[in-house]
Amino acid sequence: MKKIILSLSFAVSTLFAVFAANPESDFDYVFLDNHEKGWLFQVEPSVDKAKDYLKITKYTGKSKTVDIPKEIEGYPVVSTVFFGSSFCGECGASV
Numbered sequence: 001m002k003k004i005i006l007s008l009s010f011a012v013s014t015l016f017a018v019f020a021a022n023p024e025s026d027f028d029y030v031f032l033d034n035h036e037k038g039w040l041f042q043v044e045p046s047v048d049k050a051k052d053y054l055k056i057t058k059y060t061g062k063s064k065t066v067d068i069p070k071e072i073e074g075y076p077v078v079s080t081v082f083f084g085s086s087f088c089g090e091c092g093a094s095v
Helices: 002-018 034-043
Strands: 027-031 054-059 075-080
Touching: 034 075
Parallel strands: 054 075
Antiparallel strands: 027 054
16 A cells, blocks of 8 residues: 555656746746837737736756746746747757
């Protein structure tokens, strides 16, 4: 019985480790500037114009599979800028 419980707890902890979201520290990001906010409000009129929004500019982690967060530090992520190798092309990461 102890072996079964130990095996199940190991399997569950491994599952959570594999599917855990990437931490916020794995991303470089900036706030949208006024021009980008104008574009955002045109394509998505339902967004709150009083809020600030972020765009992710670079992935700095080591994971091969990346989970883009919906928020960083409580601010919504609405854009990613992954041109060429700026999205960790050297490490072969994929979204």
